[in-house]
Amino acid sequence: MKQKIMISYVLLLSLLLVGCAKPSIDGTSTSTEASSAEKSATQRTAEISFVNNSDDTSAALTDKTVTFEEGTTLMTIMKDNFELVEDQGMITSIDGLAQDEGSGYYWTYTINDEMINTGANDTFLGENDQVVFTYEKFE
Structure with missing residues (x-):
């Protein structure tokens, strides 16, 4: 039973x-x-632009609107869209303009006008973020 x-x-x-x-x-x-x-619902776009505050005006970087999947790191987005050199998650050269430790020039970046203190490997973008990479001297 x-x-x-x-x-x-x-x-x-x-x-x-x-x-x-x-x-x-x-x-x-x-x-x-x-x-x-x-997948199509998670596509995002962002604006990447550059400011060169050095005397080397021959290095002209082109601003670009980029498309990426939600959850993609800034480092991956940059590698997909620019010629990039990185060291331990920090961007050291973009399209041939490399940081110069001897002269004190480094790359920094802001997202939506806020200074970011994390490496690009640990940074994620949202929809329509405005990213500005600045090449400037620190003393």
Whole structure:
């Protein structure tokens, strides 16, 4: 008798699980469609611009609007869009304009006019953020 109850219980549970599954209208899996919609929903854009406060005016950096996936680090965004050199998560050269420790020139950056004190590896951007990289002298 216990065996019949157990079998009935398993069959009922199986039918319940199958009945709760959401069928696809065209017979294809909806998970692919959902993940595509999710990806397009997480696309973000930001403005990256540059200020060169050195005497080297030959290094002209071009501002750019970038597109990226939500959750992408600033370092990855920069590597995808500019010629970049980094050291331990800190950007040391952008499009050939490298920091010069001897002269005291370094790269800093702000996001939406706020000075950021973390490395680009630890920084994430939001939608329509304004990032300004400044090459300037520190004494």
